[in-house]
Amino acid sequence: MVEELDRVVDGRHHDPHSVLGLHGRDLRVLRPGAVEAHVVLPDGTRVALPHRHRGVFAARLPKKVDDYRIAVRYEDGPELVQADSYRFAPTLGELDLHLIGEGRHEELWRALGSHVTAPDGAPDDAAGTRFAVWAPAARGVRVIGDFNYWSGLAHPMRSLGSSGVWELFVPGVGDGALYKFQILGSDGHWRDKADPMARRTQVPPATASVVTVSDHVWTDEQWMAERKGLEPHRAPMSVYEVHLGSWRPGLSYVDLAEQLVSYVSEMGFTHVEFLPVAGHPFDGSWGYQVTSYYAPTPRFGSPDEFRHLVDALHRADIGVLLDWVPAHFPKDSWALADFDGSALYEHPDPRRGEHPDWGTLIFNYGRTEVRNFLVANALYWLEEFHIDGLRVDAVASMIYLDYSRDSGAWEPNAFGGRENLEAIDFLKDLNTTVYRRNPDVAMIAEESTAYTGVTTPVEHGGLGFGLKWNMGWMHDSLEYVKKEPIHRKYHHNDITFSMVYAYSENYVLPLSHDEVVHGKQSLYNKAPGDEWQRAANLRALLSFMWSHPGKQLLFMGGEIAQGDEWSHEQGVPWWLLQYDHHAGVQQLVKALNDAYRPRAALWSLDTDPAGFVWLDGGDHEGNTLSHLRRGEDGSMLVCAVNFSPVPRSDWRIGLPVEGRWNAVLNSDEPRFGGSGHAAPTTVEAQAQEWHGQPFSAEITLPPLGAVWFEPQR
Template sequence: MIAEIDRIVDGHHHDPHSVLGLHGRDLRVLRPGALEVHAVLPDDTRVALPHRHRGVFAARLPRKVDDYRIAVRYEDGSAHLQADAYRYTPTLGELDLHLIGEGRHEELWRALGAHVIEREGDLGEVSGTRFAVWAPDARGVRVIGDFNYWSGIAHPMRSLGSSGVWELFLPEVGEGDLYKFQVLGADGHWRDKADPMARRTQMPPDTASVVTVSEHVWTDQEWMAQRKGTEPHRAPMSVYEVHLGSWRPGLSYTELAEQLVSYVCEMGFTHVELLPVAGHPFDGSWGYQVTSYYAPTPRFGSPDEFRHLVDSLHRAGIGVFLDWVPAHFPKDEWALARFDGTALYEHPDPRRGEHPDWGTLIFNYGRTEVRNFLVANALYWLEEFHIDGLRVDAVASMIYLDYSRGSGAWEPNMFGGRENLEAIDFLKELNTTVYRRNPAVAMIAEESTAYTGVTTPVDLGGLGFGLKWNMGWMHDSLEYVKKEPIHRKYHHNDITFSMVYAYSENYILPLSHDEVVHGKQSLFNKPPGDEWQRAATLRALLSFMWSHPGKQLLFMGGEIAQGEEWSHEQGVPWWLLRFDHHAGVQRLVKALNGLYRPRPALWSLDTDPAGFDWLDGGDHEGNTLSYLRRGEDDSVLVCAVNFSPVPRPGRRIGLPEEGRWSCVLNSDDPRFGGSGYQAPTSVVAEPQEWHGRPYSAEITLPPLGAVWFEPER
């Protein structure tokens, strides 16, 4: 028994419950530093427990009991009456452990981590926290926290067989208590680790996990019911991308629930997309280096306050997408890296397990438990926080073994190719599982290559995403508007090429945060010319974007023509709205959204070639484009864009219907900061064939402007 106690106190006993607690009538209690210890039986009998060895107190009770309490007095005079953590059976059942071992526990967050629960006994219910952590190669694991003065000697956990899970119920530990796991690695070193499944964390730079209980009562039932009947790729989707920390710096989740919701409603966006809110230690990573995958960052409040933000957006009719980062994680010693002394979450081969560009580690997608950790995490955000979709970051870095690696720095797959077959299988499993449980959400890939089948269903050989960012459209369009107008005729294909592949995937057109940092300049400062020309070009580009097949996404600040690059420290320069060029662009974006949602021609056939026809896509010399958008309700819109600073009056344009056509958008309108160049508010279709259409009319294309016409039916 002395050897067993030594192993427990030294921290490498796999089953301390087999020694500690009540065994028949023999009771052993581990209370390091105690002066005296008594057992208190159900009839209030007190039995002294003499010290036996290294903080273990033990005695044979006078009779067999099922419940008891421990009375402890310390040298400082403090005394405590406590339930004994080592009298309780495991709180995880065989099914939980089986599913964890198989990598199929879709609600992993309910099994692992810290959960406040009640345990029954003859002396009444005992409230405490059940701790469970996966560390299969650890020699021992302890719970440490503010409740034991960060010394885990008294609280070793037990290993639950071959599952690799360690578990312990600690009475009287509850909401708000800080904790970590003290892990004795396979290499013999102790590490203090934050809980990988923590649902709340300390404020950085502090790194402890926090026991938490959600009390939030959801009030978005109408939104959730309406969402069930929606197919995202056939619905309106105008997304406002937001970094919560710098939209209006200093706001909490609760304040954002008022101010951000009000602003997004006023501007008419259908969705917000939040840069990652999962716990991350470094502000400058913008959330893309995640250490706490199951905990919203505490920078803006509690997890329930984040729920309140989502709830408020939903009640206002606004969907919520979340950036999600399964591609890599940072090397911080207190987090996931070498969690149990081995490469547990990361791939052990640095050619597959380390990211050369970002200085981070790459998940081991071939390990079932790691895939389970990530798949369950996606479900956690979608189901516990009512998120409407996940934008999966850096998919290309996952699916290519040679991503950012030179010759000799990567290892081919078993077939000699460059594809990461394990990551591809993970993505298929992820999307299959998410859509099976939550069919109305949107899984969105940020995939920057021409990998085929990103939004093709898994059963048809694809990755199974619902939507994909159209990085080609973004790159080509921005490169085009950067050119001097006189040179644009030589690059006309840049602005039209996207229609060659527009229906190869289900696309979102992004003008995202990545395009306004690191020397790329703001959207406002990308085009050449004076302030008026730059603002006008931006208005034309946004009008083109809103009328192009595909959903649209605009990063905050773009809607006010922010001049400087985005700074996560400075935030959006709202003071610019005092100036006409900036306020005009904001009014245009509001108008675009106002026109967009009620017109199915702009969104219902985004993924169907029947929704778009060129009228004239080949006007290189004039820098103009014209095209039709159609809706599944037979609605139609004629759109024309002039990327030249020269007005184009008297332009004949083909029309598919007779009658009067109203101009519903003119981006050159003075209220948007435009020149107000004289243009008709309506035209009458003449029976003159043009652009392959039976009718036509002469319109005016304003300088660096866009116009939309629709029939007066």
């Protein structure tokens, strides 16, 4: 028995409940450092528990009981009366353990982690917190926290068999308690680890997990009801990409629920997309090196305060997208890396398990429990926080084994190819599961290669995403705009090539945070010329973007023609709005959004060739483009862009129907900072064929500007 007690005290016993607690009339409790201990029976009788061995107190009770309390006194301290962790049966059921073992527990966050609860049949004063963690290679696991002075000696956990789950219920621990898991690895070393399933964490640089209870009452019923049956690729989506910490530095989730919601509403965006919100220790990673996948970053408030922000956006008719990072995670010793002394979450082969560019670890997508951890995490954000879609980061790094690796530094798959078959299967499983449970959300891939079928349904051989970032459009368009106008005629294909493949996937057109950092210059400063020309180029580009098939995404600061590159420390330079060029671009973006949402021609057939016709895509000498957009409702809009600083008066454009056409947008208006070059607000279509259309009209195409016209209804 002494040897077994030693194993319990040393934290090496797989089932401390078989030794501690009440067995018949024999009671054993582990209270290291206590000077005396008693058991308090239901009738108030107190029975002394003599010290037996290394902090274990034990006695035979005078009678069998169903309930009892432990009264313990430490030196120079008052007596503490507590329920006993080791009198309770496991709080995880067989179904939970079976699903975890199968890698199919779609609500994993309800089974693992910390949960305030009271075991079945326990009295009210026995309420506490259930702790559960997956650590299959561990020799022992303890709970440590502020409730036990960060010493796990008194709280060894029990192993729940082949599932690899360790569990313990600790009475008296409630909302706000700090904790970690102390894990004895297969290598014989103890590690203090944050809970991978923690739903709340300390503010960095502190690293403890926090027991949390949500009492948020959702008020977005109308939004959630109207979302049902919606197909995102056939709906308006104009996205404002936001880094929460630097939009207006110093704001909390609650502050953002007022200020950000008000601003996005005024600007007319349909959605916001947050750079990763999940817990991350290093500000400079912008959230892309995640250590706490189930916890919103505490930098701006509690999980319920983040729910409050989402709720407020929904009530304002604004959707919420999150950047989500299943491609890699950092090597911080207190987090997922080497979790139980083995390569648990990461792939054990460094050729697949380490990312050479980012200094991070790569998930083992072939391990069912790891896939379950990630799939359930996606569901967690969508279902617990009412998120409307996830933008999955760095998909290309997941699906190619040779991504950023030199020859010889990667291992081919079983068929000799470069595709990571396990990661591809994971992505298919992810999208299938997400859309089965949440058919109205948007799963969006940031995939930078020509991999085919990213937005093709899984049942048709694709990865099953709903939308994909169009990195080709982004790159080509920005390269075109960087050229001096006199040279653009030699690069006209850059601005038109996207329509060659526009319907190969369901696209989002991104001008994202990645394009305004690391020496790439801001959007405003990419174009050549003086201040007026740079602002005009940006207005023309944004007008072209909003009229191009695909959804739009613009990173914060772009809408005010921010001059410097984005800094996550300094934030958006709102003071620029005192200058006409910057205020004008902001007014243009607002006008684009105001024109966009009510006009189905600009979004309802984004993924259907019937929604777009080139009027003239070949005017390389004039640096102009013109095209027709059609809507599912029969609506039409013609758009023309002049990427030359030379105005085009009496410029003829083809029109599909006769009658009066009204100007919807002119990016050269003085209110946008434009030159105000005289341009008609209405034109009459004449029966003169042009651009392949039966009718046409003469319009003015302003310098470095865009105009939109629609038929009068």
